[in-house]
Amino acid sequence: QQFLERYGWIQPKDWNNLKYEDVSVPVDEDPAPQDSYVISEGLSQPNSIGSKERDTDPTLSPQYNDALRSFQKANGIQVTGRLDEETKLAMSKPRCGFPDNISGQNAANNESLSNTTSLNDTESSTNNSSTETPPIRRKRFLSRLIQHAQKKRSTQLLGDNPGLGFSKKTLKWRLMKEGYSAQLEEDNQRSALALAFRMWSEVIPLQFEEDTVSPLSEIDIKLGFGKGTHLGCSQAFDGPGKEIAHAWRLGNIHFDDDEHFTVHSSEGLNLLKVAVHEIGHTLGLSHILRPGSVMQPNYTPRDSNFELDWQDRKAIQSIYGVCEGPFKTVFDWVWKSDQTYRFNTYFFRSDRYWMYENRYNRTRYGDPNFITIGWPGVPNSNIDAYVHIFASNRDAQYFFKGTQVWRFDPQRNMAYTEDSYGNRYPKLISDEFPGVSGPVDTAFYDLRTNLIYFFKGNDVTAFSVGRNQIERGYPKRIIDVFPAVTSGDHPIGNLDAVYFSYAHRATFFIKDKFYWKVVGNGDLKYNPTLPYNGLLSQDRVVNKWFDICDVHSSTVFTS
Template identity: 50%
Template sequence: MLAASVLRLTLPLCWLVAPQPTQPERLFHSRDRSDLEPSPLSQAKPIADLHDAQSFLLKYGWSEIPSPKESAGVPVGFTLAQAVRRFQKANRLPASGELDSPTLAAMNKPRCGVPDTRLPPRAALPTPPALLTSLGLRPRARQKRFLQMLFPKPDGQQEDASDTGASRAFSKKTLTWRLVGDAYSSQLSGDEQRYIFRLAFRMWSEVTPLDFREDRTAPGTMVDIKLGFGRGRHLGCPRVFDGSGQEFAHAWRLGEIHFDDDEHFTPLSSDTGISLLKVAVHEIGHVLGLPHTYRVGSIMQPNYIPQEPAFELDWADRKAIQRLYGSCKGSFDTVFDWIRKERNQYGEVRVRFNTYFFRNSWYWLYENRNNRTRYGDPLQILTGWRGIPTQSIDAYVHVWSWGKDERYFFKGSQYWRYDSENDQAHTEDEQGRSYPKLISEGFPGIPSPLDTAFYDRRQQLIYFFKESLVFAFDVNRNQVLNSYPKKMSQVFPAIMPQNHPFRNLDSAYYSYAHNSIFFFKGNSYWKVVSDKDKQQNTRLPLNGLFPKKPVSEKWFDVCDVHTSTLNM
């Protein structure tokens, strides 16, 4: 399998090699192009015979580069039949080794220009100019160095520590990008292109601790990822685009992404052509360090898969990128399950729930059935929860019993009651008194501001947390229990000595998905001993806290995104 080191960036960046025009005219995105005659699109030459197939297999890493002593186009170490068989197997075709019609059709599919597989060490040998031309490369003095970059050392060989392309991943978490000024597409407006690229970067940011920022002002050498469109020989790049129909883009790991402007790239609203968003997400994956995979459902498949309007990064793609950059971490203001009742087709009432994570002014819906956040999150609290504070919520409590169904948000010295039917905060109570109200008014004896709170249905008590103290509030008598407040470590003792949050919890909530109470502080969580745990081990203390674990190992992909992409 081709590792992302396929594209070792030992060359100067392409835009530094190419002459830089001063203040280039920006067609389309600076003025109306309706009066301009568009240049005709070049068509890629289809792969139709043995010679074409040999060039394809060599170009995309399915066979080995020949040495100068051997005839151009004849693979070394692998026969053509062996190379074809490998390609057929990867593409789920009968592995006959014959260049039949289905195999040629697979070779002619629109695809990414990054090679698919890793080659033996002989791949670094120089290659005859004629063969380079057939591969879509320019026969220049830097060919050998380009081939060494394109076809890297196999696993097990020592990488040169001085090679800036030796690492598969960026060494920093904040990355800048730019659509280069003289390399916009001729088919979409500049605003459309930049919006699509912002969304593509956001999709990777939703599953990694990476922060992508568009930078349109810094010197080009300071921008981490450059994107541009071109045709044929383009942007000073050693690779040559083949025209519409085959290679639609290629990427340089830790550096650049080039799109073939002969392809019919389309915006988000179109169901024809090639989705620029889907291609951009794929190529960004390469820049970040991911190789191709032939796994069904992966965004890193080399071939373009049409008619996937709601595509996203699948579980394996997420785990692959997180092996390079780690998982997302961070504390939460509050976490809770939102309970609702629905009637099925037979009129029976069913209880449903969603889990929400709140941090600063953002929130995530957690899909428990998929064990990950909802695609497209986070969103702004302002847009999803009308009438409550728009950031830094202290606590959420759902008092849910046979006689009550009340939801409260707390912040500072105040609380808000939420109307789940109309999906907005109440403006006044049944007596006409306005919300928000003082916590001391609605919950006498409870201090403010709070750290967090949760409702225990077993005892019909709200537990309020303030620094190292916990207050047990009886919702039926509307008062704090006589023996409270108590130390948190007394009410919720540690199973393992000293393994306890002790004070200043970030959040506490009962999870209906796990039938357990969880405490959150920083990047860690503690699970409270449940009734089921006590039945299985009677020596466990009542409401004891199991040793802490990382939040990111139980709740996945709760990731921040750059503020410029919040409303996409």
Template identity: 30%
Template sequence: MEAAAALCLALALALRALAQPAPGGRLQRGAAEMFLEKYGYFETPAPRMHSPAQFRAAVREFQWVTHLPVSGVLDASTVHQMSLPRCGVNDAESHTAWAKRVHAVFSGRRAKARRRRRFAQQSGKWYKRHLSYRIVNWPWYLPQHQVQLAVKAAFELWSNVSSLVFWEAQDGPADIRLTFFHGDHNDGLGNAFDGPGGALAHAFFPRRGEAHFDSDERWSLHSSKGRNLFIVAAHEIGHTLGLEHSPVKSALMSPYYKKLSKDFVLSWDDILAVQNLYGKPSKGSAVQLPGKVFAHFQDWSRTFPGGTQQQGRHVSYYCHSFFDAITVDADHNLYIFKGNHYWLVSKRGNATEPQPLQTRWAGLPAGIDAATWSEADGKFYFFKGGRCWRYKGSTMEAGFPQKCSASNLPRHPNAALYFQQLHHLVLFKGPKYYVDDQYWKFDQGKLQVVMTGKWATQLPWMGCWDVNSSQTLL
């Protein structure tokens, strides 16, 4: 385990160092070679350095797969691409698989038969059409029922365009298992997870049927926050069905996870690949849905199964999960925002039932990034994406929403507050974040953090009375 952790740490540090200048490019070359070998860009591994010709060929292949200018030179854009989060499955067959699939489009049935044999020999396939899956565990800060919805939708992406049918097994054995792991988890040195960034997940081809996710990532069911669990799960499920990585930029099976948009989640290449293995839907035609349908799984259900009664008090739904934003008004009432609802918590720690945002702040979208009440003017400020809202009470003021860039404010801020010493609103955004079960107490006089702990169990004014006697949220 120590060796695996050391290898992953060395690789992570080396890739991070790629962005730094190095004498003669030796450090860049070495780190890039580790990356290219890990993800299958050399035909055979070498005990030391590969030849300059082999290295240039591997760089060209990587640039082609990732849609960069094909030069064979380790330039800044190539270094940056290598540093981005991605799938941990290697890309060894991406170029060949894509070339053969494109060739088959123009070559008819004989080529199609050859392509079917290639998939069966290389990655394997399931020799049945009804497959069970099981979610073994999930991040503590994500509600179980919403994780189940996201995973179910990820499987349905593939069943909608093929002859496959999936059903969830609550316990016991299953054909496909989804599990969250930390660091080395007995998959071999190359598959040990490396914390935030790097490889987010990996999966195994049929018939092992496993998809593993890095538990140290900040997973989210929201399209613009953290690592989107739905899109990563859908990608890894593709591998468990026998699909290789695709060099098509818009493909779900691209080695670098796509972002949700108004376009279809699956590309023509994804559909062609799965239908080559399992055929078309047995009834009707393939069904495609745009990415915007899957943007916010936290809004798919208006029920709040996480709300429970403990010692005579109601434990609010947000106590079992993370929330989008938080602020406090002049009367010390706490406002907690999640999805398209908010909770009002009195200074004694008593929380209301969830209230729809639209009933209090008409025109405010779900899933805001940050919110604050200003002591200077007594108004509420909300931020989402590149837009800002300002309300006097429940009335949106003229000229809002407006672009945050007009006031030189960032997109997708992490948090906002009114800072008394500065007499201004302060927005936070940066490359680092902390796990959501923690709080930090900041002394405004000393300008330093003086206390930290778990907000749900140690701050009674959050309204999470006795949320867990076992010290775990889920």
């Protein structure tokens, strides 16, 4: 019964406004003098004579049985309404201290996420009844360290649930000096927490910065380890086992230092996995009662493929929205392995790049990274275009920036300074492709025609690889060579990227947050009246390529 009550199964808990439980309430060191007295009517007490209420078995209560059945159903246990061994085992697992069912003012439930608990509003309702214990002022250092009552926040958010999350796009966090764990090296603690924050930043337009110098009032999320009564918190830890950590929405995160946390070991409790879960609560998520979710309440050992699953991503994006472009360059990198050609898709922006895993519809875990790390020798930022000439008699990869072009050596994984023919790089674009001058907005190689299309402003130039010259009649207007299928629906010019996707077997034009698919052979078979090289109606990039998110520069991997 205590378990069901504590975690909100009998009655949803108002977690952000819980009173001090099993903890001495901090009092002011300089209380106000008792110079006035108020006499009020006392509260009536139940008559104990003849009463059997205290002797009643709580397990016979219909409310208890309903709560137990709900717990069993949510945890995939046979629904018996009895406290059997399987249920006891589920209740005894290490878990988060955040309730499974919480209450609050304007509590919202994202109905599109099956088997999830509600996502609640940031402001919790309070009871102003005169029968409640009046609030007690805390010591000043405690009020700085643990702040359950949050200030009213702006609701101008990117997601569908305004008011559930932080309104800022960059959040500062700090592992408090008085809250370091006695079990782990300081650097290991901070690096694990930084990676945990980064994992959320990889799926939402929110960045996290570790800040160890700013005034405490400017820190958005404070973290710390403690035992039992800890860090001025209203909820005490219970020692080894069971509750391992807890967090507050838009507030702080505490870890039970009586637990055996580890960083680079398969034993004990993995700090990274626990931290990712607790950060989810701080960002506005409730528990997701489904195996595989990082937000399930019970701790499960971390496997090698630990990451946010699809439902975790959709839950947090319902609060903060999704990540959108623009991108500077997009291309498929084709390479040969064991007589088989393979490809990877890359998105470039500024000084960073992402590899996109088309089979999973997501970016590679750990991206973005710096261009200088993955592509040695090419310009370190703002690359204009990439072209891969992939013909029977020529296989060459080029990067373009400004008026120059770099050729890349896939065997040595670095840009050429001089190729096998004695050509030195970088060189002027016009020297490698006569008649074409830079800079260009973007470019792509058309496998069907053996032409390179160079885009600049509202114009496009077709360059014949076979004849090593510009095609007659070019440059032309982009809209004339690639006409709009729907009148008025065309990017016109100043494109960000054009690339052929091997995953989709189609060419895409990308500008700002939108893309246009070029009419292909499959489209013509379905509708022969479509114009050759026509651009189909626009759609948002985020509807085709998911979660290409930036992270704070301090968390970009450097090796």
